[in-house]
Amino acid sequence: MANSIITITNMKKQYPEGKGKFTALDDINLSINSGEFTGIVGPSGSGKTTLLNIIGSLDVPTEGEVITLGESIGKLTHRKAAKLRNKNIGFIFQTYNLLPVYSVYENVEFPLLLLKMSASKRKKAVLDALEWLGLTDKIKSRPGQLSGGECQRVAVARAMVKLPEIVLADEPTANLDAENAHNILKMMSKLNKELNTTFLFSTHDEKVIQYLTRQILLKDGKVVG
Template sequence: MLIIDHVSKVYRVGGQDFTALHDISLEIEEGAFMSIVGPSGSGKTTILNLIGGLDQPTSGEILFNGKSLNQMDRNELAAYRRDNIGFIFQSYNLLPVYTVYENILFPLLLNDLKESDVREKVRSLVDQVGLSPQINKKPTELSGGQCQRVAIARSLIKDPSLVLADEPTANLDAENSYHILELMLKLNRDFKAAFIFCTHDEKVTKYVRREVRLEDGTIEWDKSNQPEGYLA
């Protein structure tokens, strides 16, 4: 589904070149559930941004279903993100004036879909992430774990092929982190979408089927795991 072929990313910082990624090659299959781990500054967020079409590599190529992201113009990249990618952000990025239902609905309205046509789909997803009792509450009325569930549901509402999560448990305590990882693994099985998330918390490795560790912008290891979580 996704091929990262000898990708490097170099940033110009203060008049000097900084290499965020160096000669990275990965193949990511449909339905993957994998983590990219490593310390701060290892290149985790950079690789998510490249996969998500938010940035371009300095060299190398990224292919999605045989199509090169490098060759896409701004409109084509926007369409790629809209049609194929779901994002989960560390800080949730929920709209504070919207309810749970409205936050999950919002991406569909941006696609010019009518609320009446997708109402049941949104309600079903709210139920799947366990937030039916909170469906009319706003983010300020929710716990951190509940906000992250809203963010996960929003990322899936357009049936993406890939869900990219940047430090999805960083703002959660141990118990909520456990529940969020179990939920993500369940939704990965149910929706058949690939989940790729970066984290500095290596305890999450027991939930993933594949773990890639970055160190100083290069791959230190790439290994398969047998997850211990839901339906392992």
């Protein structure tokens, strides 16, 4: 437990549904160590994305405790949660979620602007990230001009540019063909090894599963393995 960066204890997440409540996650107990390349694996509706959102401080648990990088998610103010995400957590989404009116460079630069990094450091970090992901020739392109694989590489660059401690990737290969999926996963695996960044995926994609060093099986909101 010494280098555990995510600890979940007796966590439950419920949503209002009609007059009652729908339990999305129940009795979750987990610990994820620094540098892991872990996947939360399960079918659609099993609660993978909800778990990822809570770990990433975008949502809060109904019961129990989630500690991410030493911060209790349920007790964070909006401002502190935003700061945690901004400094320490990178997000990768299934639908890339690139800002449509920004260029590739501007999309990758965005988290660094929020960190108030100096212009020279920012430029170096963005160009380095784009180089890792092989996007240097697409700097001025807009997301609309890129393929799905390229968009997801931009999203990875955006998540990695600030060198976060954790990257949360929600179904990152769901919209990609096999070749692009493998390319992306190889890059993420390489970054995990070189930078010791913790990657946490939510997925039911076999292609992703074969890259994982640890799998957490989720079914009907419960950890089953």
